[in-house]
Structures are given as structure tokens and as C-alpha cells.
Amino acid sequence: MRVSVIGCGHLGASHAAAMAELGHEVIGVEIDPDKCSTLASGASWFYEKDLDPLLAKHVPTGRLRFTTSLTDAADFADVHFLAVGTPLRADGEGYDTSEVVSAVEQLVPLLNRPATIMGKSTVTVGTVARLQALIADLATVEGIELVWNPEFLREGHAVEDSLRPDRILVGLSAPTALAAVKEVYAPILERGDIELVVTDPATAEVAKSAANAFLAMKVSYINAMAQVCEAVGANVDDVARTMGIDHRIGHAGMRAGIGFGGGCLPKDVAAFTHRVGELGATEAYDLLTAVQNVNRARTTAAANLVEHAAGRPVAGLTIGYLGAAFKAGTSDVRDSPALRLADLLHRRGASVVVHDPEALDNARRSHPHLGFRDTALEAATGADLIVLGTEWPQYTRDADLPAALAEVVREKTVVDIRNAVDAAPWLDGGWTLHQLGRPTRKQ
Ligand SMILES: NC(=O)c1ccc[n+]([C@@H]2O[C@H](COP(=O)([O-])OP(=O)(O)OC[C@H]3O[C@@H](n4cnc5c(N)ncnc54)[C@H](O)[C@@H]3O)[C@@H](O)[C@H]2O)c1
Numbered sequence: 181m182r183v184s185v186i187g188c189g190h191l192g193a194s195h196a197a198a199m200a201e202l203g204h205e206v207i208g209v210e211i212d213p214d215k216c217s218t219l220a221s222g223a224s225w226f227y228e229k230d231l232d233p234l235l236a237k238h239v240p241t242g243r244l245r246f247t248t249s250l251t252d253a254a255d256f257a258d259v260h261f262l263a264v265g266t267p268l269r270a271d272g273e274g275y276d277t278s279e280v281v282s283a284v285e286q287l288v289p290l291l292n293r294p295a296t297i298m299g300k301s302t303v304t305v306g307t308v309a310r311l312q313a314l315i316a317d318l319a320t321v322e323g324i325e326l327v328w329n330p331e332f333l334r335e336g337h338a339v340e341d342s343l344r345p346d347r348i349l350v351g352l353s354a355p356t357a358l359a360a361v362k363e364v365y366a367p368i369l370e371r372g373d374i375e376l377v378v379t380d381p382a383t384a385e386v387a388k389s390a391a392n393a394f395l396a397m398k399v400s401y402i403n404a405m406a407q408v409c410e411a412v413g414a415n416v417d418d419v420a421r422t423m424g425i426d427h428r429i430g431h432a433g434m435r436a437g438i439g440f441g442g443g444c445l446p447k448d449v450a451a452f453t454h455r456v457g458e459l460g461a462t463e464a465y466d467l468l469t470a471v472q473n474v475n476r477a478r479t480t481a482a483a484n485l486v487e488h489a490a491g492r493p494v495a496g497l498t499i500g501y502l503g504a505a506f507k508a509g510t511s512d513v514r515d516s517p518a519l520r521l522a523d524l525l526h527r528r529g530a531s532v533v534v535h536d537p538e539a540l541d542n543a544r545r546s547h548p549h550l551g552f553r554d555t556a557l558e559a560a561t562g563a564d565l566i567v568l569g570t571e572w573p574q575y576t577r578d579a580d581l582p583a584a585l586a587e588v589v590r591e592k593t594v595v596d597i598r599n600a601v602d603a604a605p606w607l608d609g610g611w612t613l614h615q616l617g618r619p620t621r622k623q
Contacts, residue, residue: 181364182251184209185261188219188246190226190338190443190512191300191331192263197234198342200244200263202367208246209253211605220246227511227538230339246581249282250572253291259364260298261329268447275304275451281314288315294323297352299329302388302448302497304455308351308381324355328381330388336509343368349377351384356476389452393468396449398433399440400474404499406436406617407481416617417599436617438480438521442506443514446475462618463522479520481616482597486525489595489614490565496531500563500589503570503598504536504543511538513546518569524549525567535559537572560585571600582609 181204185196188210196208218225222239224232235613238244247253253316280301289299297315299308308328315326328351333341345368358378368374379387383396383418403418409416414438424431436498440446453468487494508514513519516539522532526549535558536541544552553559556575560566561578566585568575576598582605586592592611593600599615606613612622 181205181259182237183207183259183364184257186250186253187211187262187264187265187279187301188215189263189265190228190510191333193226193235194228194333194338194342195261195263195300195331196244196246197231197238198339198367199364200238201234201343204243205256205272206244207253207256208236208244209248209250209491210246211248213248213299216246216248225424228338229336231468234339238399239565250286251290251303254287254292254295256371258293258295259360260287260295260297262297262301263331263534264301265585266301266303266447266451268450273452273617275302275307275447277307278458279302280307282576284311284314285318288318288324289320291324291376294321294325294558296325296357298327298328298329298361298364300329302330302392302444303328303385304451305382305385305459308385308424312353312381325352325354325360327352327357327361328384329386332391333387335444336507337398337519345374347375347377349379349384349387351379351381353381389448389455392445393452393471395433396445396475397467397471398439400471402434402436403439403478403563404474404614409617413619414617415619417615426534429482435599437478437599438482438517438616439475441515441517441520443512446515473623478517478616479524482521482595483524483528485597485614485616486521486565486595487528487565489612489620491594493528494525497564498531498533499525500556500560500566500585501525501532501534501570502536502559502566502568502575504534505539505570505572508570508572511542513539513542516543516570517608518597519543519547519550521567521569523547526550533559533563534569537574539570556581557584557588561588562590563588564590565595568594568596568598568601571598577602579605581610582606586610 184207185192186209188208200206213311222236266275269276406416420434424434457465503518535556595614607623
């Protein structure tokens with residue numbers, strides 16, 4: 181099929197590359213000329229594992245191309261995926277849907293034959309109905325269908341999740357739109373192991389928000405238990421492991437730490453909370469508010485742990501800070517918990533010197549007041565202690581790192597705010613290891 185993907189950010193660029201890999205002819209529309217020309221050169225403008233190889237494979241053949249022109253996309257494609265941003269509004273009261281509305285306003289008048297618009301951006305309940313009314317006003321031909329096809333991919337696994345999603349969800353009003361959905365996803369559906377869930381648009385909108393909120397709730401739940409463990413000297417990692425053995429609970433998302441962040445969960449939970457409040461779903465509102473309150477408190481809990489580890493307030497200390505990305509596997513620093521903590525330590529008077537294998541440039545731009553170094557060793561040199569801010573395997577799994585860092589730091593004290601480190605080489609090397617929700621360890 182000929183498909184367009186409008187908005188080639190973290191979601192859209194990965195989706196466009198996956199669509200090409202599935203055999204479609206794809207045109208990606210990206211409004212930002214710098215991002216567009218990078219993608220058109222066959223490389224990504226952000227780090228996402230597995231994305232560059234797919235771009236390098238499909239851009240040179242012409243199966244996948246990028247443009248800033250919606251007209252090109254309207255002329256070329258029969259299915260148009262919307263993957264533009266839906267940030268939180270400045271007042272925090274729901275999404276700013278201006279990018280979605282504007283993409284529809286610009287695209288629909290350009291369509292001169294039947295087409296299916298498939299929204300992938302995360303939107304609040306009621307948005308699809310509003311966009312359907314907008315399309316009815318703007319369409320100059322019959323047969324412009326809108327379906328909502330929320331995306332569940334995980335950054336850091338975006339390509340893999342686009343090619344092998346857990347499920348495909350579509351919310352639609354007219355059954356006629358289903359044919360295009362089935363055709364575009366045929367290479368995935370034909371494998372026979374993926375459920376295509378078809379609902380009305382409002383159900384699809386709620387399902388996406390509810391899924392995100394549930395993941396956030398799991399994270400906040402185990403973090404709340406970390407607080408309990410700290411009060412009694414218990415070990416939250418053992419609590420989580422024990423709980424997760426029960427298949428009704430599971431292990432995923434059950435690692436205590438600094439909390440959730442990134443370009444999706446924080447704003448999606450905030451927008452959903454606001455919406456359920458508007459809808460009068462009081463208990464849901466209270467539950468989701470608590471999820472966010474636990475998450476916000478993690479930054480302070482982690483800063484307090486750093487002070488506990490240092491045995492004094494951090495003012496005047498130098499901290500070798502490993503990690504800036506909101507999680508391992510991405511260069512994305514949007515709402516990064518690692519940077520939230522680095523920022524708080526800086527505000528408490530510490531000198532914070534950051535390294536990250538992929539997110540250094542983004543972190544430098546968003547937090548210019550912090551210090552930055554090109555290697556972990558340089559960031560650690562002369563530091564009073566080490567904080568592990570992001571669970572990159574090169575920090576948590578490299579058995580040689582503790583010994584290398586020990587040569588350059590003042591104190592062999594490490595605070596792992598992701599509870600992710602492989603402890604043995606640190607403890608064997610004489611380090612004191614501090615983690616959230618579990619007793620301090622030292623050999
Ligand atoms: N990032 C994820 O892992 C993920 C996962 C699931 C859902 N989502 C949802 O997908 C949407 C996009 O998220 P993202 O992280 O990719 O955001 P992003 O900011 O990385 O990408 C959005 C892109 O759209 C471009 N854009 C905006 N208006 C445009 C227009 N009119 N024409 C062409 N391009 C335009 C922007 O320049 C930007 O590059 C959001 O609603 C998000 O909640 C994201």
C-alpha cells in the first residue's frame with residue numbers, strides 16, 4: 181500500500197520505517213526541515229535502537245522517503261497515519277491538540293480521492309469525535325474515513341514493537357474503514373498471533389489512556405512500597421520479586437526507583453487525570469492523582485538518599501552523574517527522572533557532572549547549567565560520589581566499570597536510583613551501594 185506518516189518524531193519515524201519494512205511504499209512528512217533532511221539522508225535525528233539500520237535499508241531504494249510537503253503525501257498515499265505531538269497544555273489541564281487539529285485541517289482539503297486517516301497520537305476522550313466533525317466540514321470528496329489506532333510502542337524498543345506489537349487497537353465509527361486497517365496491517369495480522377481489537381473511537385481513546393495509567397500505577401505502587409521498606413529496613417527488590425511471581429501481578433514495571441518519565445507517561449497520566457476529573461469519575465481521579473503524587477515525590481526521596489549516602493548536605497559536593505536519558509535505549513530526555521534529580525541536586529548546591537552514552541547533546545541543550553563530559557570516567561574524575569541516573573547496561577552491567585571509577589573518585593560511594601546495578605563487582609571493589617527502598621550494602 182501507499183502510506184504516509186505525518187509527524188516523524190520518536191513514534192512517526194519508527195512507524196514509517198516499520199511500514200517500509202512490512203513492504204509498503206512510505207512517505208514521511210516532517211514539518212521541521214532539519215529533522216526531515218536528516219531522515220531523508222537515511223539516518224535518524226534521535227537515537228533509537230534498530231532505527232538507523234532500517235532507514236539505511238529503505239531510504240536508498242526509495243521505498244521510504246521524507247518530505248516537508250503535505251501535498252506530496254496527499255497525492256501519493258491512500259492511508260495517512262497521524263503521528264504528531266500531543267504535549268500537555270501549559271496549564272496542565274489536558275492535551276494541547278493543536279498539532280493534530282492543524283495536521284487534519286491542512287491534509288483533508290488536499291485529499292482528492294477516498295482515503296483513510298489513522299490517528300496514532302495519544303489523545304483524550306472525545307478528540308476523535310471532534311476531528312470527525314472537522315473532516316466532514318473540510319472534505320471535498322466522499323470517502324475520507326478517520327479511525328484511531330493508538331500506539332503502544334516502548335521507546336528504546338520502538339522498531340521491534342512496531343513490527344511485532346502486542347496488539348493492534350482501532351477505534352472506528354464506520355465499518356467500511358476496517359478494510360484499509362486490515363490491509364495496512366496484513367503482514368502483521370497474517371502471522372496469526374496478534375489480536376486486532378476493534379472498538380468505537382471513545383473506547384480506543386480510553387483503552388490507550390487506561391493502559392498508560394496502569395503502567396504508571398504499577399511503577400508508583402512499587403515505589404510507594406519502597407517508602408514502606410525504607411521505614412522498616414526491608415528490601416523492596418525482594419518484595420517486588422516475591423509479588424511478581426504471582427502471574428496476576430507479574431514482574432514487568434515492578435522495579436522500584438526514581439519513577440516514570442519520558443515524553444509519554446507523565447503527560448498522558450496528567451491529561452487523563454484531568455479528563456476523568458472533568459467527566460466526574462471521582463474515584464478514578466483520586467487514584468490517578470495518587471499515582472502522580474508518588475511519582476513526584478521520588479525526586480526528593482532520591483536526593484535525600486544521595487545526602488544520606490554522602491553523610492551530609494550535597495551543597496559544595498561534586499557528583500559524577502551517569503545517565504541523562506529518561507531510560508536506557510533512547511536519547512530522549514523529555515521529562516527525564518535522571519535530569520529531574522540532577523537538577524534538584526544542583527539546586528541544593530552540588531556541582532553535577534553528567535555523562536550519557538546517547539543523550540548528552542539533548543541534556544546539554546535542556547540543562548545547560550549542569551556540567552557535561554564525554555566519558556563516564558571524565559564525569560567521575562574528582563567527584564565525591566557517583567550517582568547512576570539511567571540504567572544503561574554500560575553502567576549497570578559492565579563488571580570493569582567499578583574498578584575504573586574507583587581510580588578517579590574521592591569516595592567509593594555509589595547511589596543507584598534505578599535499582600538496576602549488578603551489585604557484585606561494585607561490592608567486591610569495596611564500594612558502598614545505596615538504592616531506593618533497600619538497606620545500604622557494603623562488603
Ligand atoms: N514516543 C513514544 O514512544 C510514543 C509512544 C506511543 C504514543 N506516542 C504518542 O505519539 C505522539 C507523538 O509522540 P512523539 O514522541 O513521536 O513526539 P515527537 O515530538 O518526537 O514527534 C512529533 C513530530 O511531529 C512533527 N510535526 C508536528 N506537526 C507536524 C505537521 N503538521 N506535519 C508534519 N510534522 C509535524 C514535529 O516536528 C515532531 O518531529 C504523541 O501523541 C505521543 O503521546 C508516542
